[in-house]
Amino acid sequence: MSESLEEADLAAIAEVFTNYRMVDLSHRLQPGIPHFPTHSAFFHLPWSSINDPATMNVLLMHEHNGTHVDAPLHLILDSSKVDPEAHGIHNVSIDSLLGPCYCIKADLAAEETLSEADIKKWEDQFGPIAPGSVVLINFGWHKKWTLGEAGLEYVAGWPGLDRSAAQYLLGKQVKAVGTDCLGLDTSTSPDIPAHDVLLINGVLIMENLANLDELPPRSYFMAFPLPIHKGSGSPVRALALVPR
Numbered sequence: 001m002s003e004s005l006e007e008a009d010l011a012a013i014a015e016v017f018t019n020y021r022m023v024d025l026s027h028r029l030q031p032g033i034p035h036f037p038t039h040s041a042f043f044h045l046p047w048s049s050i051n052d053p054a055t056m057n058v059l060l061m062h063e064h065n066g067t068h069v070d071a072p073l074h075l076i077l078d079s080s081k082v083d084p085e086a087h088g089i090h091n092v093s094i095d096s097l098l099g100p101c102y103c104i105k106a107d108l109a110a111e112e113t114l115s116e117a118d119i120k121k122w123e124d125q126f127g128p129i130a131p132g133s134v135v136l137i138n139f140g141w142h143k144k145w146t147l148g149e150a151g152l153e154y155v156a157g158w159p160g161l162d163r164s165a166a167q168y169l170l171g172k173q174v175k176a177v178g179t180d181c182l183g184l185d186t187s188t189s190p191d192i193p194a195h196d197v198l199l200i201n202g203v204l205i206m207e208n209l210a211n212l213d214e215l216p217p218r219s220y221f222m223a224f225p226l227p228i229h230k231g232s233g234s235p236v237r238a239l240a241l242v243p244r
């Protein structure tokens with residue numbers, strides 16, 4: 001058993017959460033949310049039992065529905081390197097989505113890509129991206145997230161990272177890269193360079209992030225994946241701490 005915290009330690013931890021406001025970066029999960037064209041939809045089905053008066057439902061969902069993280073297992077193009085035990089989401093460390101956060105605003109048109117030069121331009125303005133951080137790209141796409149037919153605009157034509165951007169962030173030793181689109185690569189990318197470069201090297205990818213417009217350039221990020229054995233990804237409740 002670990003050593004017990006002193007009252008002063010508890011106060012110090014509590015103070016962080018009273019001094020900083022949490023911005024919720026996860027979309028609400030419910031039937032009808034947009035989903036990747038080749039993935040299954042999200043289902044939430046009532047479950048009743050004659051012998052049990054409790055209210056309960058069955059969740060039937062794709063690992064990549066809603067705001068989620070991709071495990072390395074999700075995309076390793078060289079199949080000889082795939083090891084579900086080593087690359088599954090259960091094996092990702094619990095603090096892998098915890099750290100200083102940089103939110104890069106990128107006003108790109110549909111299908112356009114963010115490059116290394118674009119990220120360097122952002123760093124010139126806001127400061128260098130530190131190792132061990134989480135980088136989020138705000139394409140403004142989260143504003144298209146809506147239920148049903150109206151959400152079809154969200155599921156086509158989204159922008160993403162090009163190979164130079166992914167390689168640059170890998171070189172920066174970031175922990176994870178997130179986007180407010182359905183994928184970190186553009187919707188019609190033939191070679192999905194961001195997934196290809198980042199996942200095999202242990203840099204996690206988060207997709208369908210919400211409310212990125214509320215984030216300043218720097219904040220503190222946290223999200224925790226579910227330990228799904230051999231999972232290719234997991235839904236996350238993502239949040240960022242910002243000044244009150």
Ligand SMILES: [Zn+2]
Pocket residue numbers: 064068069070074207233
């Ligand atoms: Zn995914």
